[in-house]
Amino acid sequence: MNPVTTSIFELFKVGPGPSSSHTIGPMLASVEFMAQAAELPSQTLDRAAGLRVTLLGSLAATGRGHGTVRAVLAGLMGNRPQSCPPDILDSLSGFESGTVLLAGRTLPLREADIVFDMLARAERHPNTMIFRLLDVDGAALFEREAYSVGGGFIEWRDQPPAQRPAPAYPYDSxxxxxxxxxxxxxxxxxxxxxxxxxxxxxxxxxxxxxxxxxxxxxxxxxxxxxxxxxxxxxxxxxxxxxxxxxxxxxxxxxxxxxxxxxxxxxxxxxxxxxxxxxxxxxxxxxxxxxxxxxxxxxxxxxxxxxxxxxxxxxxxxxxxxxxxxxxxxxxxxxxxxxxxxxxxxxxxxxxxxxxxxxxxxxxxxxxxxxxxxxxxxxxxxxxxxxxxxxxxxxxxxxxxxxxxxxxxxxxxxxxxxxxxxxxxxxxxxxxxxxxxxxxxxxxxxxxxxxxxxxx
Ligand code: SF4
Structure with a gap:
C-alpha cells in the first residue's frame, strides 16, 4: 500500500491568490531555488550574473493571467506564500527591473527574465518551471527543473520526495x-x-x-x-x-x-x-x-x-x-x-x-x-x-x-x-x-x- 501522507496543512494553505498551481507553487519553487543556489560553492556564486526562469505548458499558456510573474518575482526575492503580504505582490504587478540577493551577492532581475515558452513541450508535467543561475555570458551555472503539481504542491526533477514518517493508521482509499x-x-x-x-x-x-x-x-x-x-x-x-x-x-x-x-x-x-x-x-x-x-x-x-x-x-x-x-x-x-x-x-x-x-x-x-x-x-x-x-x-x-x-x-x-x-x-x-x-x-x-x- 502507498498510504496517504499529506498533511492537513499542506492541503489547507494560507497564501495569495489567484491560483495555487500558478501562484503559490511557483512562488514556493522560486524561494526554494534561491535557497538551493545559495548553497553553491563561493567560486560559482562569484561568477553569478543573473537569473532566468522559464515557464512551460499551462504555466506558459495562462501564467500571465494567473499572476505567475509576480509570484516568481516575490519568491526570488525571498518571500514565502504563507507569509507574503498581498501589498508586496500588488507592488510587483508593474515590475520592470530591480535586484535580488543571493548569498550576500546582488543580482540584477528584470521582468523579462521570466520567460513564457509556448513552443517547448512540457515533457514531464503540464506545469513545468526551469530555473537557471547564469554567468555573465548567459551560460547556466546551476539549473533545476520544478513541477507545480496542483494545490500549491511542488516536486523537483530527480529529487524523490522526502521520506515521511508513517501515519498512525495507514489508508490509501x-x-x-x-x-x-x-x-x-x-x-x-x-x-x-x-x-x-x-x-x-x-x-x-x-x-x-x-x-x-x-x-x-x-x-x-x-x-x-x-x-x-x-x-x-x-x-x-x-x-x-x-x-x-x-x-x-x-x-x-x-x-x-x-x-x-x-x-x-x-x-x-x-x-x-x-x-x-x-x-x-x-x-x-x-x-x-x-x-x-x-x-x-x-x-x-x-x-x-x-x-x-x-x-x-x-x-x-x-x-x-x-x-x-x-x-x-x-x-x-x-x-x-x-x-x-x-x-x-x-x-x-x-x-x-x-x-x-x-x-x-x-x-x-x-x-x-x-x-x-x-x-x-x-x-x-x-x-x-x-x-x-x-x-x-x-x-x-x-x-x-x-x-x-x-x-x-x-x-x-x-x-x-x-x-x-x-x-x-x-x-x-x-x-x-x-x-x-x-x-x-x-x-x-x-x-x-x-x-x-x-x-
Ligand atoms: S480549474 Fe480552471 S476554470 Fe476551474 S477555477 Fe481553476 S482556473 Fe478556473
Whole structure:
C-alpha cells in the first residue's frame, strides 16, 4: 500500500491568490531555488550574473493571467506564500527591473527574465518551471527543473520526495479509511488527528489551533470580499458582485431561497478576493477556494439553526481534508492535469463532506455526500477567459457551494446503504476523465469559454 501522507496543512494553505498551481507553487519553487543556489560553492556564486526562469505548458499558456510573474518575482526575492503580504505582490504587478540577493551577492532581475515558452513541450508535467543561475555570458551555472503539481504542491526533477514518517493508521482509499474506522472503533476526526500528529509531530491541541487559524483565514477572505466593491484586476473589467448579492440576502429575510443566496454571496466574496490576488486558503486549490470558505461561513454565521459548536466545525474541516487528500492521492487537484473537476469539483465534494460531518453523520454518509458532489462535476473543463481566474471561476465556486449543499441534503435524506457509488469510484472516474480530456481544456485558455468569450 502507498498510504496517504499529506498533511492537513499542506492541503489547507494560507497564501495569495489567484491560483495555487500558478501562484503559490511557483512562488514556493522560486524561494526554494534561491535557497538551493545559495548553497553553491563561493567560486560559482562569484561568477553569478543573473537569473532566468522559464515557464512551460499551462504555466506558459495562462501564467500571465494567473499572476505567475509576480509570484516568481516575490519568491526570488525571498518571500514565502504563507507569509507574503498581498501589498508586496500588488507592488510587483508593474515590475520592470530591480535586484535580488543571493548569498550576500546582488543580482540584477528584470521582468523579462521570466520567460513564457509556448513552443517547448512540457515533457514531464503540464506545469513545468526551469530555473537557471547564469554567468555573465548567459551560460547556466546551476539549473533545476520544478513541477507545480496542483494545490500549491511542488516536486523537483530527480529529487524523490522526502521520506515521511508513517501515519498512525495507514489508508490509501475511502474504503481503506472505513476499514480503519471499523477495526479501531475510532471516529473520522480521531483518525485524522492521530495521523496528522504522527506525520508532523504536532500535538492534537496544536493541530486544533491550526485548524482554527485556517477557518479564521477563510472567514476573513469571505468578510473582506463581502465588503468590497469595484473592478477586479486584469483586462476583463469584471465587476465584483459579492457585496450586492449579500445586500439582497440581508434585505429580504422572508425569502425562501436565502441559504442559496448566502452561499453564492460568500463564494463570490472569497473567490473575488482570490481573483484580486489577496490572501485565501487553498481548499484544495486557490481556484476552488471560495467553495469551502462559503459553506463554512454560512454554516457558522448565517444559518438559522445557530449553535454549531467549534469542535463540530473543526471535525467538518477534517472530513473535508480527508476527501481532498484522497482526490490528490488517487487522481489530481490540478486544473492543468484533470480540468476543473479536480478544483471546484473536489472543493464541492470536500464541502459536502464538511456539512455531513458538522451535522454529526456517520462516515458512510460523509462519503456519500462527497461522492454525490464530485460525481456531478465529472468532466468539468478548465477554460478561464484570457487566462484569468475570473470567468468562469468565480461563479463556478458559487455553483460548487450550492451543489455541495444539495449533495449533503440528498445524502442525509436517504438510507446510507441505498447509495450505489463509492467515493473511490468517483475519484477513479475523475482521474480517467482527466487523462482523456483534450489538453486545450486543461488550464491552457485554448478551448471552451476561453475561445468563445471576447471581453
Ligand atoms: S476554470 Fe476551474 S480549474 Fe480552471 S482556473 Fe478556473 S477555477 Fe481553476
Amino acid at each position: 475511502m474504503l481503506g479509511f472505513r476499514e480503519v474506522l471499523a477495526a479501531t472503533g475510532l471516529t473520522l476526526p480521531e483518525v485524522m488527528i492521530a495521523n496528522e500528529a504522527a506525520l508532523t509531530g504536532q500535538t492534537p491541541k496544536q493541530i486544533e489551533a491550526r485548524i482554527e487559524d485556517v477557518m479564521r483565514a477563510m472567514e476573513d477572505a469571505v468578510e473582506r470580499g463581502l465588503e468590497t466593491e469595484g473592478v477586479l484586476p486584469g483586462p476583463l473589467g469584471l465587476n465584483r458582485k459579492a457585496k450586492a448579492l449579500f445586500e439582497r440576502y440581508r434585505q429580504d429575510p422572508q425569502m425562501h431561497d436565502r441559504p442559496i443566496l448566502a452561499l453564492c454571496a460568500c463564494a463570490f466574496a472569497a473567490s473575488e478576493e482570490n481573483a484580486a490576488g489577496h490572501t485565501i486558503v487553498t481548499a484544495p486549490t486557490s481556484g476552488g477556494s471560495g467553495v469551502l470558505a462559503a459553506v463554512l461561513y454560512v454554516t457558522k454565521n448565517l444559518r438559522p439553526t445557530a449553535g454549531v459548536f467549534r469542535k463540530a466545525l473543526r471535525d467538518g474541516m477534517l472530513a473535508a481534508a480527508l476527501v481532498g487528500m484522497l482526490a490528490k492521492h488517487n487522481a489530481s487537484v490540478s486544473g492543468a492535469e484533470v480540468g476543473c473537476q479536480g478544483e471546484v469539483g473536489v472543493a464541492s465534494a470536500m464541502s459536502a463532506a464538511f456539512l455531513a460531518q458538522v451535522y454529526g453523520h456517520e462516515a458512510k454518509l460523509v462519503e456519500n455526500a462527497a461522492e454525490t458532489a464530485l460525481e456531478h462535476h465529472l468532466g468539468l473543463t478548465c477554460d478561464p477567459v484570457q487566462g484569468y481566474v475570473q470567468i468562469p471561476c468565480i461563479e463556478r465556486n458559487a455553483m460548487g457551494a450550492v451543489k455541495a449543499y444539495a449533495a449533503y441534503q440528498i445524502a442525509a435524506a436517504v438510507v446510507s446503504s441505498y447509495h450505489m457509488v463509492g467515493l473511490d469510484q468517483a475519484i477513479k472516474a475523475m482521474a480517467e476523465t482527466g487523462r482523456d480530456m483534450c489538453a486545450k481544456y486543461k488550464e491552457t485558455a485554448q478551448g471552451g469559454l476561453a475561445t468563445t468569450v471576447r471581453c
